[in-house]
């Protein structure tokens with residue numbers, strides 16, 4: 001392995017995040033502005049990184065932990081998602097029941113750790129154990145929904161079927177033909193949750209923000225070089241998601257999938273009468289071409305659809321405008337009376353997909369470890385894997401850790417341009433099929 005790893009690309013702080021924008025301005029960040037020494041370093045303060053740092057701090061109160069991010073906590077992917085913290089998930093078509101059960105245990109493990117932390121520190125993030133409702137809007141979508149329900153049956157997760165009238169009572173829309181409600185997931189304001197998690201780390205954990213790591217030296221300990229200083233640590237956990245490959249780690253293991261979301265402005269009292277009882281809800285699509293939809297506590301609609309292959313890790317204005325147009329159409333299809341309602345913000349973010357629902361979790365070299373959350377329910381799965389990595393490094397065995405390690409390693413993918421071609425082909429196909437679901 002090389003001794004010096006240069007970051008070829010850094011996270012792009014030019015992209016908006018509607019959740020983050022609705023929070024009060026943050027306190028000034030603590031930056032890496034000198035040489036910091038720590039027992040442990042964690043690179044990346046998303047769901048994986050904050051869980052790993054918190055757990056290390058809890059388990060090793062006499063050690064020091066430095067967690068560093070290029071941006072403000074809550075601004076990255078973990079604070080720009082749809083806010084579903086899933087304790088169970090099914091997308092149908094379970095291939096290996098044992099693997100699906102193990103993944104389900106990891107979702108539950110991450111959910112519980114997040115819930116306990118949010119409760120213990122009274123983190124204000126609109127946490128609500130609302131559960132998730134999978135929905136369909138056409139015959140093809142209904143078939144996907146049956147597969148989702150079969151998946152939950154196989155996992156022995158209780159579920160409740162909803163018909164069109166029941167969905168209309170919840171959402172105010174007759175767009176949806178059928179649904180499956182599963183209890184146990186939380187809906188949150190993700191940027192608020194992440195900011196709260198960053199602000200309540202144990203005393204021996206120090207968070208550094210606005211400090212991009214441009215170079216990593218791995219000979220004789222770990223040295224993380226930032227523009228105005230560096231962190232020197234004995235051990236490092238990489239939790240920088242798809243940017244790990246930009247430093248040369250775990251290349252060709254994940255497909256960076258660009259997802260887009262919009263939040264409307266707060267609906268007026270008159271407008272809210274069109275979206276059900278006024279109580280918040282969270283809908284997950286059964287069809288791959290469907291939309292994730294929420295009504296938030298503060299009366300805004302979140303719409304998420306549209307995909308891109310995001311190897312560039314940048315979202316042009318054209319991509320954002322195209323996504324916003326799709327989101328406006330999807331809102332009008334569900335609630336014709338809300339056609340033209342203003343979108344307060346539209347943004348993109350990245351999710352990592354593997355070919356085999358595999359894992360990126362383990363040791364890369366002595367003192368250097370990686371946790372990258374992938375595929376289904378990545379927020380809770382990533383939280384679990386960050387926590388379990390810290391436990392592994394502190395010698396704590398558990399059934400969940402065994403499960404995390406039993407999941408097969410993420411299968412190798414072809415390089416670009418072949419992967420770009422295949423990914424674009426698949427994404428175009430998804431966007432062409434079942435348009436009624438979007």
Ligand SMILES: Cc1cc2nc3c(=O)[nH]c(=O)nc-3n(C[C@H](O)[C@H](O)[C@H](O)COP(=O)(O)OP(=O)(O)OC[C@H]3O[C@@H](n4cnc5c(N)ncnc54)[C@H](O)[C@@H]3O)c2cc1C
Pocket residue numbers: 007010011043044045046047048049068069070071076077078079080081082083084085086211212213214239240241242243244258259260261304348349350351352372373376377378379380382
């Ligand atoms: C629109 C959208 C909706 C989604 N909805 C959901 C959902 O409802 N539920 C769910 O479970 N998942 C959802 N996801 C996926 C989920 O948000 C991500 O999979 C998850 O946040 C990844 O967490 P992470 O900790 O691995 O990475 P990240 O949150 O990306 O954290 C990695 C951090 O590393 C930092 N970093 C990278 N490189 C460097 C460097 N060189 N120097 C310093 N810092 C660096 C980044 O700034 C970043 O903050 C959604 C994603 C999107 C985009």
